[in-house]
Amino acid sequence: MSSSLDLSGKTTAELRTLIANAERVLADARAPAARHAMAEALAAAAREQLAAKAPKPPVRPNAKPSVVRDLAKEGCATIADAVALLSKEFDLTEATAKADTKQPHAALGKDGKAKVGGAEKAGLASIDRYTSYRRGQEVAVLRLMLPAGRTDGIDAVWEAGTRKTGTEDGALGTVYSGSDPTSAITAYRGLLAKMAPKR
Incomplete structure (x- = not known):
């Protein structure tokens, strides 16, 4: 009262x-x-x-709905599994790529999970998780994207494609864009076949 x-x-x-x-x-x-x-x-x-x-518990500005968190977690696991599988067929190590690449890419982040893309870090996407392989000036990318503001995961897109380093916008020339991760991984494998040495 x-x-x-x-x-x-x-x-x-x-x-x-x-x-x-x-x-x-x-x-x-x-x-x-x-x-x-x-x-x-x-x-x-x-x-x-x-x-x-009494102070209220702080609200994390980047807190995400559980659907988005679960989708990101699932996407990261799918990407990590794909890297493990493709690494048996191709040499995706930084050491090998250094032969003709000044700044080779690690396939995964330091924590062993899919890397977090710039769009997610900048708040331009709700999810931007990816793996990449660089050889020379060309970068092959497999990623899961969800536009900013979407909380239901319906618009999530799997993409596979390449981009040139040093380009102004770093736009991805996609060879696959859709909802099926298996198709995206298959497309990414095709790109690696042209760029990465076989085991």
């Missing part, structure tokens, strides 16, 4: 002092009943105001 006493101008420290003082009065059996009643009202009002001032 809301108190009629207005303590909104009090600081947290002042409110705690008011509560402590009111509790001392209430603990004094010799204090008159009217004083007890006033102390009770004051303590209740101070506690109410203190609760209103």
